[in-house]
Amino acid sequence: MPSHRTHALTPPTTRVLPPDPQCLLCGxxxxxxxxxxERAVVETLDGPLRLLCLLSHCATPDCPSHGHTLSPSAExxxxxxxxxxxxxxxxxxxxxxxxxDWRISQIREELADNHAIVLSEDSLxxxxxxxxxxxxxxxxxxxxxxxxxxxxxxxxLSIDGLQPDKGHETLYAVREVTQKRI
Numbered sequence: 739m740p741s742h743r744t745h746a747l748t749p750p751t752t753r754v755l756p757p758d759p760q761c762l763l764c765g766x767x768x769x770x771x772x773x774x775x776e777r778a779v780v781e782t783l784d785g786p787l788r789l790l791c792l793l794s795h796c797a798t799p800d801c802p803s804h805g806h807t808l809s810p811s812a813e814x815x816x817x818x819x820x821x822x823x824x825x826x827x828x829x830x831x832x833x834x835x836x837x838x839d840w841r842i843s844q845i846r847e848e849l850a851d852n853h854a855i856v857l858s859e860d861s862l863x864x865x866x867x868x869x870x871x872x873x874x875x876x877x878x879x880x881x882x883x884x885x886x887x888x889x890x891x892x893x894x895l896s897i898d899g900l901q902p903d904k905g906h907e908t909l910y911a912v913r914e915v916t917q918k919r920i
Contacts, residue, residue: 748854750779750786755810757794762811764801769794772807780817781855782824789813823865827855831862832869842866 760767777789791813796803817824823831827849834840834848842862849855857865876882887893896913 748785750788752788752790753816754790755792755812755816757792757808757810761796761798761801761803762808763803764796764798766796766798766801768797769808770797775809777813777817778822780822780824781827781853781857782816783826783830783853783855785854787816787824789816818868821865821868822861823855823857827853828865828869831865832873835866836870836873 757769757771761769771792771794773793775791775793777791779786779788781787791810793807793809795805795807798804815825818828821828830849831845834845835842840848842859845862845866846857846859849857893914898911898913899908900911
């Protein structure tokens with residue numbers, strides 16, 4: 739059984755994504771459209787969406803991207819790579835799971851009831867794990883941390899431990915109290 743299926747009653751809306759107006763590497767205007775790619779249906783909170791991406795390459799012979807096919811950058815803004823959901827659904831899954839501490843089954847029911855998005859619990863678990871990885875990478879970035887604490891006079895740390903079940907490892911949460919970062 740597939741881990742994801744589109745709601746059968748709502749036909750997908752097709753959205754054409756044009757190439758970027760200029761080459762992202764050399765800045766030359768009007769890349770040459772060389773092909774197109776139809777991305778499988780991605781689920782958004784507004785309904786299913788089929789993406790038609792116009793692929794291009796730079797016409798400047800000296801450009802490093804001259805021999806490579808480029809996807810429109812708008813595709814990454816709508817749907818992360820290798821996901822069957824758009825960023826709005828991906829962010830909702832992560833927010834519900836980690837900020838509101840919802841169970842995967844609750845998230846699944848809410849998406850199905852309110853948005854007609856049917857996803858398996860395995861898919862939702864993978865999306866939540868990927869969301870957590872992205873947030874963790876952002877939080878570990880030294881430049882982000884330096885900017886967040888630039889104006890702080892002090893840093894106050896709080897460490898809490900929770901042992902989920904007897905025999906399992908203790909989960910520690912380190913919180914910075916003044917900026918409320920975990």
